[in-house]
Every structure is written in structure tokens, then in C-alpha cells.
Amino acid sequence: MSGLKLAIAAVAVLGLAACSNKPWNDDLNGAGGAGGAGAGAGAGALDPASPAYFRQSVGDRVLFAVDQHTLSPAAQATLQGQARWLAQNADYAVTIEGHADEQGTREYNLGLGAKRANAAREYLISQGIAGGRIKVLSYGKERPLEICSDETCYSKNRRAVTVLAGGLTG
């Protein structure tokens, strides 16, 4: 039910779902990522209550420094926006997916991704979002968004992505 809602929204607004058969969720807005020029241009047309608006205009992800899980001021600002959106769109639950870059061993990176996702979760809770709406999950280094082996890619891969799901409806 909740997954279906997300899928329908993606098809209707972005028309990208058919291109994306990947099992993880954070590439629906394309490789350019949140905040890119294309996303900004289209944002005006988006329904502010739509998942696409959340991803593109609010920003669905926060980035981290090497081997860190502390939230930068920019990350906190993004999460404040997410919290406002989630307060206004109370039907949505979220899963925050934590990721690491490839410069680390596999299982350590699972733990690190979990810390990152949890840091984002704790921040949303501090902004008034109920903890019961937020699950966390880590992919470690298993799902890089960018595939080069230098800092320009690594910095985008060290992320926590807030993925919307329904689930509180009715």
C-alpha cells in the first residue's frame, strides 16, 4: 500500500520509475542529485505536498565528512526543511538510508552508515517528528551514487537519504 503510493507518485511526476529498476531508492531524481539546476527549474511546477517536491526542493539528503557522522550546519538546515515538510505531510513515514564511501572496510561502513542515518533521525526527532515515523537503515559502501574513486565522488556518497513511504494513512 505505502510502497504503491510512492511508486505512483514517481511515475506521475517524474516519469522516471520505469527507468529505475534499482533496489535502492535514492536515485529517483537522477544522477545530478538534489539541488541541481534542472531540479530547481522544475520545482516551481511541483505540488509542495508531493514526494518529488520533498526530494528536489526540500532536499532528501545530507552529506558527511570522511569517517564522521556529525551534522554540518548545511545538513541541519536541510533536516529542518525535512522536518517542516514532514510536519505538514503527516501521512508519510520515512526510512533514512545511511551510506559510506568506498574508503573503508565493508562491515565497518555498515556501522558508519547506521550512525549517519541515526544522526539524521535524532535531528528530525529534535525538530518534533515522532520517532515512530522514522526507520534507519545502512547500506555501508554497497550503493555508491557516484562511481569515481576520488573525493568529488566520495563526498556525494557519504550521505543519509530520507526516503518517503506512506504508512500512517488512515
Add this chain to the structure above:
Amino acid sequence: MRNILAALLIGASALAGAGAAAAQTGPLRIEIDQGVIEPLPYAVPDFVPETPAAAEYAAEIARVIASDLSGTGLFREVPASAHISKVAAFDGPVKFSDWKAVNAQALITGAVSVTGNGLTVRFRGYDVFAEKELETALQFTGTTDGWRRMAHKVADAIYSEITGESGYFDSRVVYVSESGPKNDRRKRLAVMDYDGANVQYLTNSASIVLAPRFSPTGDRVLYTSYESGFPQIHVLDVGQVQRKVLSSGDGTMSFAPRFAPDGRTIVYSQTQGGNTDLFSMDINTGANTRLTSAPSIETAPSFSPDGSQIVFESDRSGSQQLYVMPAGGGEARRISFGEGRYGTPVWSPRGDMVAFTKQNKGRFHIGVMRTDGSEERLLTASFLDEGPTWAPNGRVIMFTRESQGSSGRALLYSVDITGRNLKPVKTPDGASDPSWSPLQK
């Protein structure tokens, strides 16, 4: 495969010499711990087919034996093109002068017979310059589809006789087979012979699978799967390919499972509230016990072979380091103190060493150290090496090496614990996270 029986063939001559030979150090001896080794030259002419149906196996078995022995870097084959004598009859006299002339210090001869789907391999090893037979005369009986295992067993017997170490060729490796580009990598579990033969896939690639580990008897595999959406611990019966989920709990991550030597207890990481700690579980009852409680990341555990201790990694000091604690939990003692970060410790099957991944100055290394952290030795260096696993005899380590950049790919490599003989292990696709089985029975 399971019905291979090993039987001592030659009672009289082998047993009669046993006492004396054990006391002496013969000329055919490789001391692996010596510095640079000149590989020992040996010849393994095609085995003699003693029944018509044996012809297709006789030469192949000799080739697998040669691949095993030469693959260690400790032996060098004198090729068939240089042989003067042919071995036409297994029980015929050996013309030592012909083998001396080509400087083959060891000679391995054998005979193969096939009855129905049953296969019998007899073999003998010779010290050419001493003109005497090695104490390896054995016979292996099995089925024709298990012919490679019988070849590995012959090679194990020869290796063991000449090095004084137990063998490792009749063993398997479970690993993660990888395909697809780096940002859409598909992973599935696979198992193969140690040399890359007989690959069999154990799962499909619908969900991520990570870090499989063999049970102490090699019959089951523990691994982490994202099948439920969250990483959970699964156990798989290798023979039956039956799976079972051991951990659950929506929103809880469990990963990095490893067997205790009892085959019934496992240790693993569980993440609660973003914090990763170590737990143990009795997989028969499902009862679990918390082993650590620290705000840091505790993961990658490995039992000592006697089951009394666990080595693991933790970043409680501020960076990843190795620690040893009692198997039931309790105070942990840090054992890694060098420069850089240390992870993925694996206790050696002999109990005397820990293999690990080290990150330092942007490079990754596979290394070994004593269990108290002394005598650290790095065996490899590359853009990304990780995840060592020990050969059953504790002499060789297999690990994952991933290449750099957008076309980066993971492959398996092996290296001797002396740092010699670094080489890729053949796999049909990309491969990572190897776990070496015990020697098969």
C-alpha cells in the same frame, strides 16, 4: 563427493620405515619458514589408466596435482616434454637415473581405474635422489564426478609429506559473486573449489548479500542478506541449499555473523539506535546475549579456534583498532598499535595469528600479527584490499582486491603468509568476501 574413502594401501614398506623416517630429516624437505625458497622441482607424469574408461581422468588428475603443487610457489614442475622415461605401469620399476637426469627431485606416479561411476586413484611419491619411496602411498576411492577432489587429496598428501604442514587443496571457498557496474552491482553467494573450479551459485542476486562464513565443518554458511529490506543474518545448508533467517526485527540491522567452533553459537553485530554492538546467539534456541555495550562501532568478530576468545574491531579509541575479549564478553584488550586503522580480524586456524585489513595513508593492506599484536607483518598493498580468510592449514590467505575508478571491480587474490606468491584466484565474474572451508573429509 561425500563417499571418498582414504585407505592405506601399502602396509609393509611404508609402516616398516615409519619410525626411522620420522626421526630423520630427509633431503626432500621444504621448510616453509625459511627466507627465499627455491621451488622444489618435481615430475608428475600422466597417471596410468588401468581400465579403458579411466583414460579421460588419468592425465587430468596429474594436471590438477601439478596445478596444486606449483600453485603454492614451493614446487616447480619439470614439464612432460623434458621427461626421458614414460611411466607405463604403476607397479613397474622406477628408472631413477632418468628422473635425476632432468633434475626432478620428487616424482609422483599414479594409476586410475574406473568401474561404473566409481573411480579409484592409487599413487606413490618418490625421493628421486635418495631413490626411495615417500611415505604417502595411499588409495582414494570415490565417484568419477569427484575426480578433482581425489587429485587434490593426492596433492595434499605429497605437500604434507614434503613440507611437514597439513594440506589445503581439498577445500572450498564460499564468496560473493559480483556483476554489473559499480553503481548497480548485483551480488549473489557462490561456492567453489579453492582453485576456482566447480562454481555453484547458492542465492540469486535479487537482494544484497554480504560476507559469508563457513561453519566449522563446512556444511553451512552464515551470511548477511537484505532480502527483508534490512540486513539480517541467514544460514544456508550448502548441500541442500536450504536457507533460514536467524535474526529479525523490523528496523533492526544484524550483520557480520560468524560461527563459534561448536557450530551452534554465533557472534554478530546488531545495530540499535544507530549504535553497533556485538551479540552472541545460540542458533538452536535463538537466545541471544549482548557482548559489548559501547557507543562506538563494534563489528567483524572472529572466534579463537578453541572458542574461548573473540577478536573484533572497534573504533572506541577514535579509529578502527583490533581487540580481544573473552567469548562471553567482558573486558577487551587492544592488540593493534601500529600506524593507521585496523579492521576485519580473523583468527588463524592454528590459533597463533590474526589476519587483518589495515588502512594507512590512503592504501589498504592485508597483514598478519601474533594474537598479542606483536610481529605485525603486511603482506599486500593496493588501492583496496580487504577481508582476509585463512586456508585450513594457516599458511595461505585469500582476500578481496578491488580496483580503482568508475570501472573498479572486485576479484579474489591469495598470498602466502610469508608475503610470497601473491596471485589472483580465477572466478567467472567479479568476486568478494571469500571464506575458506576446513579441509574436506
